Amino acid sequence: MLLVAAVLVVAAVLVWQDHWRRGAYVIGAAIVGASVLRLCLPAERVGLLAVRSRGFDVGAYCVLGVAIISVAGTINSLGVV
Structure with missing residues (x-):
């Protein structure tokens, strides 16, 4: 759980720095990683x-993670990289 939380903190920093698409x-990726960990x-170790x-859990995490990645990939970045 701490690994997933750490990746989400990195994503929050990216979004905060106006790199919302990368975030x-x-x-x-963090959610797909959570599915792999699960x-x-x-x-007793999954927490x-x-x-x-x-x-x-694995199915729900995969669907949600792929959906977020797909939406991020299809939205026009409006000139922002």
Whole structure:
């Protein structure tokens, strides 16, 4: 959980510095990373990443992370890189 939280802090800093698109990519990557951690870690080590069953958590995290990355990739950056 701390690893995912650390990546989300990096994403928040990027958004705060007006790099919202990069920040959105990092948020999506953090959520996809959470799904990988939920899939690989044993139940006693997963901590707050466990909400429901393992399959539900992995599926929900993947769908949400890919959706955020897709939205960030399709929105025009209006000249901002």
